Amino acid sequence: xxxxxxxxxxxxxxxxxxxxxxxxxxxxxxxxxxxxxxxxxxxxxxxxxxxxxxxxxxxxxxxxxxxxxxxxxxxxxxxxxxxxxxxxxxxxxxxxxxxxxxxxxxxxxxxxxxxxxxxxxxxxxxxxxxxxxxxxxxxxxxxxxxxxxxxxxxxxxxxxxxxxxxxxxxxxxxxxxxxxxxxxxxxxxxxxxxxxxxxxxxxxxxxxxxxxxxxxxxxxxxxxxxxxxxxxxxxxxxxxxxxxxxxxxxxxxxxxxxxxxxxxxxxxxxxxxxxxxxxxxxxxxxxxxxxxxxxxxxxxxxxxxxxxxxxxxxxxxxxxxxxxxxxxxxxxxxxxxxxxxxxxxxxxxxxxxxxxxxxxxxxxxxxxxxxxxxxxxxxxxxxxxxxxxxxxxxxxxxxxxxxxxxxxxxxxxxxxxxxxxxxxxxxxxxxxxxxxxxxxxxxxxxxxxxxxxxxxxxxxxxxxxxxxxxxxxxxxxxxxxxxxxxxxxxxxxxxxxxxxxxxxxxxxxxxxxxxxxxxxxxxxxxxxxxxxxxxxxxxxxxxxxxxxxxxxxxxxxxxxxxxxxxxxxxxxxxxxxxxxxxxxxxxxxxxxxxxxxxxxxxxxxxxxxxx
Numbered sequence: 001x002x003x004x005x006x007x008x009x010x011x012x013x014x015x016x017x018x019x020x021x022x023x024x025x026x027x028x029x030x031x032x033x034x035x036x037x038x039x040x041x042x043x044x045x046x047x048x049x050x051x052x053x054x055x056x057x058x059x060x061x062x063x064x065x066x067x068x069x070x071x072x073x074x075x076x077x078x079x080x081x082x083x084x085x086x087x088x089x090x091x092x093x094x095x096x097x098x099x100x101x102x103x104x105x106x107x108x109x110x111x112x113x114x115x116x117x118x119x120x121x122x123x124x125x126x127x128x129x130x131x132x133x134x135x136x137x138x139x140x141x142x143x144x145x146x147x148x149x150x151x152x153x154x155x156x157x158x159x160x161x162x163x164x165x166x167x168x169x170x171x172x173x174x175x176x177x178x179x180x181x182x183x184x185x186x187x188x189x190x191x192x193x194x195x196x197x198x199x200x201x202x203x204x205x206x207x208x209x210x211x212x213x214x215x216x217x218x219x220x221x222x223x224x225x226x227x228x229x230x231x232x233x234x235x236x237x238x239x240x241x242x243x244x245x246x247x248x249x250x251x252x253x254x255x256x257x258x259x260x261x262x263x264x265x266x267x268x269x270x271x272x273x274x275x276x277x278x279x280x281x282x283x284x285x286x287x288x289x290x291x292x293x294x295x296x297x298x299x300x301x302x303x304x305x306x307x308x309x310x311x312x313x314x315x316x317x318x319x320x321x322x323x324x325x326x327x328x329x330x331x332x333x334x335x336x337x338x339x340x341x342x343x344x345x346x347x348x349x350x351x352x353x354x355x356x357x358x359x360x361x362x363x364x365x366x367x368x369x370x371x372x373x374x375x376x377x378x379x380x381x382x383x384x385x386x387x388x389x390x391x392x393x394x395x396x397x398x399x400x401x402x403x404x405x406x407x408x409x410x411x412x413x414x415x416x417x418x419x420x421x422x423x424x425x426x427x428x429x430x431x432x433x434x435x436x437x438x439x440x441x442x443x444x445x446x447x448x449x450x451x452x453x454x455x456x457x458x459x460x461x462x463x464x465x466x467x468x469x470x471x472x473x474x475x476x477x478x479x480x481x482x483x484x485x486x487x488x489x490x491x492x493x494x495x496x497x498x499x500x501x502x503x504x505x506x507x508x509x510x511x512x513x514x515x516x517x518x519x520x521x522x523x524x525x526x527x528x529x530x531x532x533x534x535x536x537x538x539x540x541x542x543x544x545x546x547x548x549x550x551x552x553x554x555x556x557x558x559x560x561x562x563x564x565x566x567x568x569x570x571x572x573x574x575x576x577x578x579x580x581x582x583x584x585x586x587x588x589x590x591x592x593x594x595x596x597x598x599x600x601x602x603x604x605x606x607x608x609x610x611x
Contacts, residue, residue, distance in 0.1 A: 027052070033606055040328050043609065052609040060305065060325025062277075062291050063559050067320055068110045068299075070101050073313025074121040075299035077167055077209065077255070079132035079147075082306040082322060083107035086129045086147070087299040089137065090311065091121035098138075102147070104129055105308065108558055110320070116145055116152050122206070124167030126174040133171050133189070136179065138163035144189070146171060156193040160185045164205035166218040173213045175236065180205045182224040186236065188213050198240045204230045208256030208266040208300075214238035215261035217280065220269065222252045229271075233285075235261055245284050249276055255300030257307035257323070264304045265323065268312065270296040277323075279304060293319050329580060329602040332538070332554070334567050337583065337597035338381040342373055344586045345572035345593040348397035348442075350406035350422075353577040353599055354379035357403050357422065358585055359388055360395045360411065365591045367393050367572075370413070374427075376403055377583065377597070386426050390418050396442035396451060397574070399487040399531070405446045407466075412438035415456060419471075421446055433464050433471045441496045443488025443509070450491045450509065455482040459500070463514070465491040475513045479505065485529035485575075487537050495534040495555070498527040502544050506560070508534045518559050522551045530575040530582035530600070531555065538563075538579045538600060541570035541587070548589050552600075554579060567598060 028034075028044040039055040046053055072090035079086040085105035091098050100119040103110045116134060123137030130149030135158060136142070142161030145152045162179035169175050172191035177200055178184060184199035200218065207221025207230065216236045223230045231250035234241045251269035258264020258280070267277040268291060275290035295312030302308050307323040340358070347361025356377035362369050372387035388408055395411030404424030410416055410433055417432035433451055440454030444466070451471075452463035461476040481499035488494030492511030497520060499505055504519035520527075524542035531537025535557030541549060548569035553560040566584065573587025573594070582600035586593060 033604070035604055039604065053606050054609060055328050055604045056607045057305070057325055057328055058330055058605045059288055060323055061289050061561075062309070062321045062323050063556070063561055064292065065105075065308070065310075065320035065322045065559075066109050067318040068103055068310050069112050069318070070099065070103070071311065071318035072099055073295070073297040073299075073311050073317065075297070075311060076122060076124040076137065076165075077126070078299050078301040078308075078310075079125045079127045080105075080129035080301050082302045082308050084129040085301040085308050085310075086125070086132050087301075087310055088116050088125065088132075088134050088147075089120045089123055090299075091313065093313075102152075105310075105320075110310075114151055117154070118143060118145075122163035122165075122180070124165050124176065124209075126167055126169045127171035131171040133174050135167065135174070135176055135189075136162050136165045138180075144194075156189065158194050159187055159196055164221075166207060166209035166216075166221075168209050168211045168216040169213045175211075175213045175216050177209070177216070177218055177236070178203055178205065178224075180224070186241075198236070200234055200241050201243055202230065202232050202234065204232070206252045208254045208269075210256040210258030210264040211236075211261040212259075217244075217256075217258070217261045217264060219256060219266050219280075220247050220251050220254050233280075248278055248285050248287060249274070251276070253296035253313075255298050255309065257300050257302040257304060259303045265307060267291050267300070267307075267309055267323075268295050268298050288325075289323075291321050293317070293321070295319075328605050330605045332552075332563050332580075332600055332602040334564060335599050335601065336567070337379075337585070337599045338377065339597060340382050340586060340595040341375060341384055342371075343590075343593040343595040344371065344373070345588045346393040347574055347586055348395045348408055348411075349574040349576045349585070350398040350401035351377070351403040351576050353581040353583045353601075355403040356576045356583050356585075357385075357397070357401075357406050358382070358574055358576075359397070359406075359408055359422075360392050361586065361593075362393045363592050365572075365588045365593050374422075377585075382597075388420055388427050389429060390416065390420070392416060392418075392438075394438040394483075396440055396486070398445055398449065399443055399529075399576075400445050400489045407442070407446050407449060409433065409442055409449075409451050410437055410440060410454065431470060434473055435460070435462050435464070437462070439482035439484075439500075441484040441486030443486050443494035444490045448490040448492075450486075450488060450494045452477055452486065452494075452496060452509075453481050453484045463509075467491065477507060477514050478516050481505075483525045485527040485539065485542075487529050487531035487533070489533045493533050495529075495531065495537055497529060497537075497539055497555075498524050498542060500525045506555075520560050521553055521562055522549065524549060524551075526571050526573075528570060528573045528575040528584050528587070530577045530579065530584075532578045536579045538575075538582050540566045540575070540584060540600070541573060543571045568596065570594065570596075570598075
């Protein structure tokens with residue numbers, strides 16, 4: 001059997017005569033599956049299952065971004081990308097106000113930049129953040145402005161002024177089509193002037209559009225003059241317009257994103273206010289992940305896989321959402337792992353999902369007895385190892401350490417400054433921290449670590465850095481606390497989350513200072529955290545107010561997103577591993593402490609190829 005395949009962007013697997021000529025490699029034959037994103041679009045033959053397989057992106061999701069500075073809607077299309085976007089103009093009611101403001105987005109925050117020369121709404125945009133167009137608008141405006149990343153200047157005016165028009169393209173190759181003047185007129189821009197080209201088949205206004213001057217879609221809207229909602233979809237190929245498959249749901253005041261006419265999304269709209277999102281694959285529309293906040297007349301930029309939805313009009317909103325359909329990881333799921341030999345809580349850990357270490361803590365709840373016991377995990381079962389030299393609870397471990405190289409840091413009672421180092425066989429006392437305390441947060445390895453916060457007689461914000469030979473006090477946290485969770489790869493990269501007062505606080509460490517960043521959705525103490533660094537983590541369980549919780553959230557470096565809940569309540573437990581392969585074990589509630597272990601896995605989205 002000698003098949004050759006190509007994986008296309010619309011999700012189809014197409015038979016090819018020479019896969020190597022296209023991908024530069026032959027089809028791999030292995031007894032297992034590829035397990036990383038580099039396998040996306042590649043084909044392999046699994047000799048164990050007898051299947052040809054590939055890794056494909058999963059369904060996209062919307063995440064909350066930072067708000068625009070001026071709440072408004074009726075933008076028309078913006079310009080740029082998800083990480084370098086531009087919106088301009090807009091409108092709010094009560095009282096009616098039109099805007100000339102422009103704002104740029106850098107992937108995390110909106111910044112006000114130079115205003116457009118004229119306040120305008122129901123216009124359209126094209127281009128990039130540093131080479132943009134803003135054209136048309138209300139009332140029957142033919143004006144066209146060019147933006148260079150700093151200033152706006154007059155460009156060539158449209159031949160037919162109009163609002164609620166459709167648009168696409170770049171600053172030097174843009175398209176404007178139909179609109180509120182009930183015109184079928186289409187014009188293209190060459191960087192200096194507009195030229196009339198082929199008319200659309202159906203006159204309509206206030207819909208979504210995306211693409212280029214040689215490949216544009218205009219979708220949905222209001223049929224003109226005043227003849228109802230449109231679901232129609234027309235494609236311009238640089239010469240003429242052709243009707244293609246309709247949207248599944250007719251609507252107007254929606255927004256679109258897409259680099260070409262072969263792949264795009266249309267989201268939002270009315271009536272009624274809609275969160276609906278549909279994806280175009282070049283042939284048909286499919287309903288996919290809705291935006292979180294239903295709205296109409298919103299701003300939008302980007303592509304079918306990375307887009308922005310910003311603002312929106314009813315009374316005017318400043319909400320921003322980010323669309324991401326690039327991940328090849330399936331939604332995470334929890335599974336039961338092997339039980340501990342001895343249930344414990346308030347212990348510490350190190351290592352990975354398949355090679356973990358769990359030490360110290362207490363078998364009781366409340367934690368009246370400290371223990372020195374130590375167990376290792378091989379992905380299925382726990383094995384007793386050599387004990388710590390000093391029994392203690394509320395100690396910290398090495399989140400980026402391994403099963404054979406870990407620290408046991410501080411703890412109590414009473415509070416100690418003691419640090420022990422594990423080499424895979426035994427524990428050795430090493431250099432103490434400067435301030436004895438318990439219930440702190442740690443990050444890093446046995447050669448580059450950070451230990452912050454905790455309790456002496458009262459909560460502290462102290463932070464100490466380890467360079468492999470000595471502990472040095474560095475910049476404090478922004479707020480004191482105990483029972484804070486921590487992860488991080490070294491003494492220059494760390495994340496702390498939560499606090500004993502069931503806080504939502506999150507702080508990030510860059511090697512010199514702590515910065516408060518996006519809060520947890522659910523505040524809690526004794527959050528169980530696993531992660532590789534300050535941009536990638538998963539937090540679960542802990543105590544919210546007085547009750548243990550199963551709530552789980554993922555951190556992507558900018559926001560926390562709620563994901564699948566832990567199968568059972570856990571607090572005062574320990575987390576190990578990464579955002580995609582985590583381990584949670586021990587903890588409370590219950591007396592004696594729990595022995596249960598749960599494994600968190602986000603696997604690659606593997607598709608079996610069939611003829």
